[in-house]
Amino acid sequence: MTDIGPADQHTVRRHNCALVLDTIAASPGISRAGVAARTGLTKATVSSLVDRLVTASLVREDGRQHRSGPGRRGTSLSLSPHGPHGLGVEIAVDHVTTCLIGLTGEVRDEHTRRVDNRGRSVGRVLARIAREMNEALDRAHRNGIVVGGIGVAVPGLVEAANGWVRMAPNLGWRDVDLITELHRRVAVPFGELVVGNEADLAALAELAAPRLHCEDAAPDSFVYVSGEVGVGAGIVLDGELFRGTHGFGGELGHFPVQQRGPRCSCGARGCLERLAGQDAILDRAGVDDVDTLCVRLEDGDRTAAAAARSAGRLLGTALSGVVNLLDVSTVVLGGIYARLYPWLAGPLHTELTARVVSTPWRSVDVRRSTVGPEAAVRGAAISALRTIRTDPASYLSRSSTHRKSVRTTEAGD
Amino acid sequence: MTDIGPADQHTVRRHNCALVLDTIAASPGISRAGVAARTGLTKATVSSLVDRLVTASLVREDGRQHRSGPGRRGTSLSLSPHGPHGLGVEIAVDHVTTCLIGLTGEVRDEHTRRVDNRGRSVGRVLARIAREMNEALDRAHRNGIVVGGIGVAVPGLVEAANGWVRMAPNLGWRDVDLITELHRRVAVPFGELVVGNEADLAALAELAAPRLHCEDAAPDSFVYVSGEVGVGAGIVLDGELFRGTHGFGGELGHFPVQQRGPRCSCGARGCLERLAGQDAILDRAGVDDVDTLCVRLEDGDRTAAAAARSAGRLLGTALSGVVNLLDVSTVVLGGIYARLYPWLAGPLHTELTARVVSTPWRSVDVRRSTVGPEAAVRGAAISALRTIRTDPASYLSRSSTHRKSVRTTEAGD
Numbered sequence: 001m002t003d004i005g006p007a008d009q010h011t012v013r014r015h016n017c018a019l020v021l022d023t024i025a026a027s028p029g030i031s032r033a034g035v036a037a038r039t040g041l042t043k044a045t046v047s048s049l050v051d052r053l054v055t056a057s058l059v060r061e062d063g064r065q066h067r068s069g070p071g072r073r074g075t076s077l078s079l080s081p082h083g084p085h086g087l088g089v090e091i092a093v094d095h096v097t098t099c100l101i102g103l104t105g106e107v108r109d110e111h112t113r114r115v116d117n118r119g120r121s122v123g124r125v126l127a128r129i130a131r132e133m134n135e136a137l138d139r140a141h142r143n144g145i146v147v148g149g150i151g152v153a154v155p156g157l158v159e160a161a162n163g164w165v166r167m168a169p170n171l172g173w174r175d176v177d178l179i180t181e182l183h184r185r186v187a188v189p190f191g192e193l194v195v196g197n198e199a200d201l202a203a204l205a206e207l208a209a210p211r212l213h214c215e216d217a218a219p220d221s222f223v224y225v226s227g228e229v230g231v232g233a234g235i236v237l238d239g240e241l242f243r244g245t246h247g248f249g250g251e252l253g254h255f256p257v258q259q260r261g262p263r264c265s266c267g268a269r270g271c272l273e274r275l276a277g278q279d280a281i282l283d284r285a286g287v288d289d290v291d292t293l294c295v296r297l298e299d300g301d302r303t304a305a306a307a308a309r310s311a312g313r314l315l316g317t318a319l320s321g322v323v324n325l326l327d328v329s330t331v332v333l334g335g336i337y338a339r340l341y342p343w344l345a346g347p348l349h350t351e352l353t354a355r356v357v358s359t360p361w362r363s364v365d366v367r368r369s370t371v372g373p374e375a376a377v378r379g380a381a382i383s384a385l386r387t388i389r390t391d392p393a394s395y396l397s398r399s400s401t402h403r404k405s406v407r408t409t410e411a412g413d
Numbered sequence: 414m415t416d417i418g419p420a421d422q423h424t425v426r427r428h429n430c431a432l433v434l435d436t437i438a439a440s441p442g443i444s445r446a447g448v449a450a451r452t453g454l455t456k457a458t459v460s461s462l463v464d465r466l467v468t469a470s471l472v473r474e475d476g477r478q479h480r481s482g483p484g485r486r487g488t489s490l491s492l493s494p495h496g497p498h499g500l501g502v503e504i505a506v507d508h509v510t511t512c513l514i515g516l517t518g519e520v521r522d523e524h525t526r527r528v529d530n531r532g533r534s535v536g537r538v539l540a541r542i543a544r545e546m547n548e549a550l551d552r553a554h555r556n557g558i559v560v561g562g563i564g565v566a567v568p569g570l571v572e573a574a575n576g577w578v579r580m581a582p583n584l585g586w587r588d589v590d591l592i593t594e595l596h597r598r599v600a601v602p603f604g605e606l607v608v609g610n611e612a613d614l615a616a617l618a619e620l621a622a623p624r625l626h627c628e629d630a631a632p633d634s635f636v637y638v639s640g641e642v643g644v645g646a647g648i649v650l651d652g653e654l655f656r657g658t659h660g661f662g663g664e665l666g667h668f669p670v671q672q673r674g675p676r677c678s679c680g681a682r683g684c685l686e687r688l689a690g691q692d693a694i695l696d697r698a699g700v701d702d703v704d705t706l707c708v709r710l711e712d713g714d715r716t717a718a719a720a721a722r723s724a725g726r727l728l729g730t731a732l733s734g735v736v737n738l739l740d741v742s743t744v745v746l747g748g749i750y751a752r753l754y755p756w757l758a759g760p761l762h763t764e765l766t767a768r769v770v771s772t773p774w775r776s777v778d779v780r781r782s783t784v785g786p787e788a789a790v791r792g793a794a795i796s797a798l799r800t801i802r803t804d805p806a807s808y809l810s811r812s813s814t815h816r817k818s819v820r821t822t823e824a825g826d
Contacts, residue, residue: 166773167770233738243740244740244741245740246771246774248740249738251740251771252738254770255734255737256733259671318734321669321731324667325735326662327659327662327664329658355667357570357667361572361659
């Protein structure tokens with residue numbers, strides 16, 4: 001139901017601004033008149049909004065449009081590659097990664113610091129993350145890149161309403177108010193700072209991945225499985241990330257796959273992550289790291305192959321439950337599972353075919369991540385850009401206040 | 414993105430018609446001017462649409478509105494209880510039930526025929542269903558009730574795109590084109606005939622249930638579990654029924670709860686339905702029917718209590734997987750599980766608390782269905798009404814064609 005009273009004029013302006021930006025993003029090269037025709041807005045409204053978007057570098061004007069029909073040629077509009085970038089940050093157990101992504105999707109300045117965050121105090125880990133973030137922001141500033149927002153990926157339960165990290169067992173975190181803590185340590189620019197679960201954000205990166213070949217394009221609905229020390233899932237339904245009521249959705253790691261299995265760190269028995277997570281696979285294969293595991297698998301080592309097969313079967317059991325419940329036709333394997341794909345895929349598929357009741361009418365496509373190990377950090381940057389894309393009017397007003405304050409400071413110098 | 418060209422005028426008219434009907438439904442007693450103010454449509458557009466809705470008995474005019482402010486009093490509008498009704502049909506293993514529901518939610522003419530549909534040919538079962546439907550349509554006609562659409566609930570996999578029943582194991586059905594088969598046997602009136610899974614439709618009834626007491630109101634997101642011979646789930650996310658890509662979602666019955674458990678009719682081992690469905694519970698309790706089981710439980714019979722406890726634990730294991738994945742805070746138990754609630758709830762809750770990783774921050778509410786055993790048939794009737802509510806313009810044109818053809822026939826008599 002639409003309800004447009006005078007009190008909602010502000011909402012309407014925000015909506016129109018996003019509509020104009022979406023229209024330009026969907027049809028690069030479109031003119032102001034073209035935007036007006038597509039959106040049903042008046043030319044005056046469109047022109048005024050486009051001017052503000054150009055001033056804030058969200059949109060660029062690109063000379064004269066080629067004339068394809070009668071009438072005057074207009075200026076060609078498109079998203080600006082020199083506009084605000086999203087800064088993505090991934091906090092993992094063994095590394096902190098940052099990257100910048102622009103509105104048109106180019107990835108810049110990807111930077112990984114290998115560290116061991118296990119067993120360290122929250123304060124020390126936060127200090128380390130803040131250092132990486134401040135350095136990334138400095139590099140962006142030196143290169144003339146405006147950071148329009150920051151997204152942070154965390155391997156744990158993140159409450160959507162407030163960004164609190166409720167639990168990140170492999171970091172040893174519980175109830176960390178990450179947004180406040182980072183604001184205290186990082187010179188966050190005028191954009192927003194958002195926090196999300198790493199599997200959710202990886203799924204977002206998968207969804208946004210360039211669709212060069214039609215058959216490889218991410219489908220509208222899929223489940224992304226992130227295999228690391230922990231196991232998580234990012235659920236995309238009808239082209240939108242699904243996070244659940246509180247943001248706690250996608251907790252695949254504690255799917256019960258063995259009724260009387262070994263006890264998991266969560267307290268329950270037989271959880272998927274305890275039996276088919278990275279540590280379980282390495283243990284069973286008798287190796288110390290994933291590189292060695294892959295070498296052994298390539299060499300046809302039987303113990304390594306049995307470990308991968310067992311993980312594939314258990315993952316297949318859990319995913320059959322997911323597919324029966326959500327009726328998605330695609331599963332995307334990420335993290336360690338993407339690397340082990342050649343050895344996991346067979347037993348996983350066998351289990352899915354046996355257990356998904358609708359397989360006689362539609363098959364389940366199991367593919368490996370097209371984005372790779374950078375999926376979570378890229379998804380974090382994309383989530384920061386999304387806050388701009390869904391509400392450019394707020395970004396415009398924040399950035400204009402920022403420009404004014406910069407001018408005031410410079411004038412006062 | 415909105416794209417309103419001349420080609421889309423028809424779409425706009427349909428959208429406006431639905432908007433006007435929604436506005437009247439949300440504010441019974443509203444005037445034409447009120448609808449215009451709420452929707453932003455012109456008074457002329459609103460008046461013309463309301464006149465058509467009144468003619469088709471979707472909306473009724475109710476004398477003069479009380480004047481609450483300055484200006485002329487308008488005629489008060491509301492959904493008509495005498496307008497089209499949805500005919501709901503539930504095809505179950507041991508009964509066929511029909512009911513009529515009006516636009517304002519009153520249930521009329523609920524009618525159950527006890528039958529045994531197991532082991533009968535599809536043709537015989539269809540003939541029986543058609544007889545029940547034709548009788549219900551006759552009764553409606555005799556009582557002056559216009560049936561505006563028919564919804565059919567089936568215990569099986571229903572393909573959303575075409576209404577084919579792909580598999581209904583307990584009826585012995587596979588690949589039945591139910592809509593075509595029913596059109597051949599039933600004098601379907603001008604409305605639409607839609608088919609859905611019984612747990613999905615029961616969830617819809619739960620969602621639409623009158624919210625007399627706030628604390629009992631169905632929440633926006635919940636999972637409805639239908640416990641019968643088969644076990645199914647209806648998933649409601651953000652107030653909408655979620656059916657999955659093909660309509661096959663919610664197949665909870667084949668959730669793997671015991672890795673090396675007994676073989677299920679689906680071919681896999683250890684499925685929830687094989688271990689905690691109606692037959693499994695009755696077997697384990699050593700009784701023949703649910704009534705006897707309930708008597709034994711009331712009497713404190715140990716074998717019966719153990720059977721219920723085991724079912725509660727297994728159901729809790731499966732539902733912990735569902736809640737971890739979907740982050741819904743409410744589970745609604747229906748069918749036999751609603752009757753066994755006092756004995757199931759404890760062990761079910763213990764399992765959820767142990768396995769749902771986010772329970773320290775939010776609890777999971779397990780409640781029994783407020784609608785009761787009629788949930789599926791009522792949801793079927795509601796789904797028929799939804800086809801009218803979401804596209805009243807199509808209903809108007811079908812009903813006007815129908816009225817003309819009736820007049821032509823009568824004139825020719």
